[in-house]
Amino acid sequence: MEIKKAIYQTSITDKNKILNDDIAEFAFVGRSNVGKSSLINLIVNQKALAKTSSTPGKTKMINYFFINDNFRLVDLPGYGFAKTGKSHQDIWAGLIGDYLLNAQNLLMIFLLLDGRHLPSQLDKQMIEFLLFNNLPFKIIITKSDKLSKSKLNENINSIAKTLNLRKEIFITSSSYSRQGRQSILDLISFKLEEFYGKEDKN
Numbered sequence: 001m002e003i004k005k006a007i008y009q010t011s012i013t014d015k016n017k018i019l020n021d022d023i024a025e026f027a028f029v030g031r032s033n034v035g036k037s038s039l040i041n042l043i044v045n046q047k048a049l050a051k052t053s054s055t056p057g058k059t060k061m062i063n064y065f066f067i068n069d070n071f072r073l074v075d076l077p078g079y080g081f082a083k084t085g086k087s088h089q090d091i092w093a094g095l096i097g098d099y100l101l102n103a104q105n106l107l108m109i110f111l112l113l114d115g116r117h118l119p120s121q122l123d124k125q126m127i128e129f130l131l132f133n134n135l136p137f138k139i140i141i142t143k144s145d146k147l148s149k150s151k152l153n154e155n156i157n158s159i160a161k162t163l164n165l166r167k168e169i170f171i172t173s174s175s176y177s178r179q180g181r182q183s184i185l186d187l188i189s190f191k192l193e194e195f196y197g198k199e200d201k202n
């Protein structure tokens with residue numbers, strides 16, 4: 001699939017404004033600063049469609065981007081950013097949880113984990129939440145450029161072990177080296193075909 005067009009659609013902070021139409025969506029979740037907005041920019045081949053920052057807590061709203069007049073990428077606020085003052089159990093009761101449970105045509109949730117760190121308690125809670133609610137998700141290991149190949153491999157093994165998941169199901173990415181872009185696009189494309197049928201608008 002080629003990205004021919006990617007435009008900002010809208011931002012919301014109110015669960016009653018969650019878009020509710022028949023357009024397929026793919027969402028990006030993960031702790032603050034893990035690289036959600038950067039990954040969206042990588043996918044759409046634009047430097048600053050989604051706003052990024054080295055200071056955690058940049059994305060505060062749910063931002064919708066409309067791609068190829070066909071589907072949406074949804075940039076969610078990060079969790080685990082201390083200054084939001086949210087306690088751990090608030091997270092699923094807040095906007096992220098509301099979105100994940102109420103989005104109509106959410107075909108895949110990309111859960112991002114920083115390749116340098118073991119999953120946090122909140123990451124584990126997020127995975128439990130996704131499993132409990134039967135929501136489709138794919139784990140993306142981010143910032144692979146920050147580690148040597150062997151260190152990255154070692155970390156991916158530890159992350160998989162901690163989560164009790166097979167590392168083969170992870171996609172490794174870097175918004176700097178562009179690693180992972182094609183695998184993510186292939187997955188999106190596959191899901192869109194399933195959803196709209198072979199004769200989709202692309």
Ligand SMILES: Nc1nc2c(ncn2[C@@H]2O[C@H](COP(=O)(O)OP(=O)(O)OP(=O)(O)O)[C@@H](O)[C@H]2O)c(=O)[nH]1
Binds near residue numbers: 174
């Ligand atoms: N080296 C490297 N840095 C990255 C990568 N992806 C993101 N970053 C950097 O990490 C910081 C955070 O990136 P964002 O994309 O804003 O992260 P986010 O997950 O959207 O953060 P919030 O909006 O705060 O939740 C920025 O300084 C990015 O330049 C990557 O693949 N490699």
Ligand SMILES: [Mg+2]
Binds near residue numbers: 036037038058075
């Ligand atoms: Mg962001």
